[in-house]
Amino acid sequence: MAMTDAQAEAPAEPAAPAIEHQMATEMADEVHEGQLHILPRNHAVMRMSEVQMAEKANAPLEDENDQTMLMNMGPSHPSTHGVLRLMLEMDGETVVRSKPVVGYLHTGMEKTGEALTYLQGPTNVTRMDYAAPLFNELAFSLAVEELLGIEIPPRATWIRMLMSEMNRISSHLLFMATNGMDLGAVSMMIYGWREREEVLRFFELVTGLRMNHNYIRPGGVAADLPDGWRDSVLRLLEILPPRLEEYDILMTGQPIWRERLQGVGVMRADEAIALSTTGPVLRSAGVPWDLRRDMPYLAYDEVEFDVVVGTYGDAFDRYAIRLNEIRESMRIVRQILDKMPKGNYRAADTKVTPPPRARIDESMEALIHHFKIFTEGFKVPEGEVYAAVESPRGELGCYIVSDGGPKPYRMHIRGPSFINLQTLPHMMSQGLIADAVAVISSVDPIMGEVDR
Amino acid sequence: MSETTEDLETEEPIVETPDVPMAFGAPLVESTGGQLVIHPARENWLLVASAILADGFFMCIDVTAVDYLTFQGQRPLPAGVAPERFELVASFINHARAERIRARVQIPEDDPTVGSLSTLYPGSDYLEREVFDMFGIIFEGHPDLSRILMPENWEGHPLRKDFATGAIPVQFKGTK
Numbered sequence: 001m002a003m004t005d006a007q008a009e010a011p012a013e014p015a016a017p018a019i020e021h022q023m024a025t026e027m028a029d030e031v032h033e034g035q036l037h038i039l040p041r042n043h044a045v046m047r048m049s050e051v052q053m054a055e056k057a058n059a060p061l062e063d064e065n066d067q068t069m070l071m072n073m074g075p076s077h078p079s080t081h082g083v084l085r086l087m088l089e090m091d092g093e094t095v096v097r098s099k100p101v102v103g104y105l106h107t108g109m110e111k112t113g114e115a116l117t118y119l120q121g122p123t124n125v126t127r128m129d130y131a132a133p134l135f136n137e138l139a140f141s142l143a144v145e146e147l148l149g150i151e152i153p154p155r156a157t158w159i160r161m162l163m164s165e166m167n168r169i170s171s172h173l174l175f176m177a178t179n180g181m182d183l184g185a186v187s188m189m190i191y192g193w194r195e196r197e198e199v200l201r202f203f204e205l206v207t208g209l210r211m212n213h214n215y216i217r218p219g220g221v222a223a224d225l226p227d228g229w230r231d232s233v234l235r236l237l238e239i240l241p242p243r244l245e246e247y248d249i250l251m252t253g254q255p256i257w258r259e260r261l262q263g264v265g266v267m268r269a270d271e272a273i274a275l276s277t278t279g280p281v282l283r284s285a286g287v288p289w290d291l292r293r294d295m296p297y298l299a300y301d302e303v304e305f306d307v308v309v310g311t312y313g314d315a316f317d318r319y320a321i322r323l324n325e326i327r328e329s330m331r332i333v334r335q336i337l338d339k340m341p342k343g344n345y346r347a348a349d350t351k352v353t354p355p356p357r358a359r360i361d362e363s364m365e366a367l368i369h370h371f372k373i374f375t376e377g378f379k380v381p382e383g384e385v386y387a388a389v390e391s392p393r394g395e396l397g398c399y400i401v402s403d404g405g406p407k408p409y410r411m412h413i414r415g416p417s418f419i420n421l422q423t424l425p426h427m428m429s430q431g432l433i434a435d436a437v438a439v440i441s442s443v444d445p446i447m448g449e450v451d452r
Numbered sequence: 453m454s455e456t457t458e459d460l461e462t463e464e465p466i467v468e469t470p471d472v473p474m475a476f477g478a479p480l481v482e483s484t485g486g487q488l489v490i491h492p493a494r495e496n497w498l499l500v501a502s503a504i505l506a507d508g509f510f511m512c513i514d515v516t517a518v519d520y521l522t523f524q525g526q527r528p529l530p531a532g533v534a535p536e537r538f539e540l541v542a543s544f545i546n547h548a549r550a551e552r553i554r555a556r557v558q559i560p561e562d563d564p565t566v567g568s569l570s571t572l573y574p575g576s577d578y579l580e581r582e583v584f585d586m587f588g589i590i591f592e593g594h595p596d597l598s599r600i601l602m603p604e605n606w607e608g609h610p611l612r613k614d615f616a617t618g619a620i621p622v623q624f625k626g627t628k
Contacts, residue, residue: 035572045596102600277575388513421578451601
């Protein structure tokens with residue numbers, strides 16, 4: 001095929017696009033070569049199958065003093081966040097090349113999604129990123145609503161925002177716990193979980209479940225906020241700030257903690273962009289990119305918040321970004337409390353919304369309608385759409401192709417953890433194996449989302 | 453799109469269909485919700501992708517595919533684009549202009565190969581491996597085209613529509 005030739009013939013002088021962004025212009029000069037040469041540590045990516053690795057690792061050494069060692073880490077290693085396996089080529093304590101091996105949690109959720117109706121869809125996708133389930137539901141619902149062309153009422157939008165931000169808090173608290181544990185601040189694990197538990201109690205109050213809520217659904221949310229939700233949120237907003245101060249004492253200001261993280265797993269901005277990273281990993285490199293601000297969805301253009309950006313692109317920046325994003329999320333939640341509108345919590349569109357419970361008792365038609373929506377589902381017009389939200393880990397996208405039936409013809413989730421994992425070999429390169437743990441932890445991968 | 457895309461169009465040796473708007477040398481359509489979608493020909497895919505990159509779309513945000521084998525509805529493709537069984541779907545982001553663009557490339561069943569984005573966009577590495585794993589589409593020039601989610605010795609490509617799904621025997625299902 002002549003494709004490589006065609007690539008060589010690509011316009012040698014790309015016309016300078018009208019871009020104000022300084023960094024973008026700098027990169028544009030070299031653009032016709034592609035972005036591969038941007039990666040100074042591309043040699044650190046191991047290109048070896050698992051079988052080859054096993055053969056090589058068992059082969060006898062030719063010269064004992066001039067050999068690197070092939071090593072396996074995981075898949076069930078406490079610091080690999082579940083079931084991430086790493087194949088490492090070590091030179092003493094130094095990582096030369098590495099390759100993440102994933103797929104241990106793969107259960108074919110995208111295939112499953114093709115067999116579930118649009119109303120059942122959220123129950124499936126919510127299990128992908130299990131630390132931030134509401135974002136999966138949100139991305140899926142936004143995509144379906146775009147295909148349906150329906151508007152959801154303001155209250156539903158603001159409830160979704162409230163739940164998203166609470167979920168961002170709980171997810172980042174979980175990161176605080178696991179990150180602390182990975183790096184030896186073991187008591188931090190208990191602190192992080194303690195605070196996260198408080199947020200999960202709020203979720204239980206609102207959705208009935210601590211995880212996998214199936215709360216955000218196409219057309220709105222499953223139920224209105226219960227009585228007392230405001231007090232529950234206010235209580236959290238009272239509890240959390242002093243606890244975050246404790247984290248600062250325990251970790252941020254600690255010389256040991258800083259020594260452990262600063263300068264570890266450094267990533268430059270152009271590398272991060274070339275590797276398609278999003279979320280805190282991208283922002284730590286100094287790229288101010290947050291979909292909530294730059295491509296607003298829901299009503300994020302109506303609240304004030306700062307996008308937290310790092311400077312050095314190291315593991316400490318990624319820790320600090322997440323810690324401060326908790327504070328920013330609390331700031332957004334405060335504004336949501338003031339602005340929460342009254343009204344319906346789901347679209348009044350009878351096509352997608354089941355009838356209110358009370359009407360089912362008095363109307364036969366309502367009962368039939370209810371029955372049909374939950375058994376057959378509702379039909380979604382033909383089309384294809386991509387919807388994206390800023391999850392705690394980056395851009396969570398949902399691509400749906402509809403053939404006009406009640407089930408998606410194709411449902412694809414772009415999991416930010418999956419793509420962010422590509423940075424591991426680059427960030428671990430020429431680092432110590434002990435720092436590899438810090439690097440994995442700082443990417444904060446959720447393997448359910450990686451493997452789907 | 454910006455003015456520069458028009459310049460690029462004229463440079464590229466692509467047959468233009470008169471009534472279809474073009475961008476990066478490929479037919480441009482507005483999909484659901486006003487999302488911009490281009491339909492490059494498979495032969496031009498890398499050329500189009502490098503034009504997209506040159507226009508400031510520095511990030512390849514997503515690569516996936518769709519198997520249209522059993523699709524019941526209409527496939528509204530712009531004039532000059534013949535539907536094929538597989539479709540590669542790649543999305544790009546321009547951070548400076550806060551724009552997105554999506555490319556849909558038709559890939560025939562009898563020769564499921566397409567050029568790999570990995571030189572232009574190294575971040576497409578895992579995504580292309582996933583598409584290869586799930587759909588059996590071969591990316592020419594990919595540095596490590598191996599299965600990523602399924603086991604290495606797996607046979608078949610699960611997200612193809614003709615991949616047999618079904619129940620596996622569960623030990624206690626039938627017991628009373």
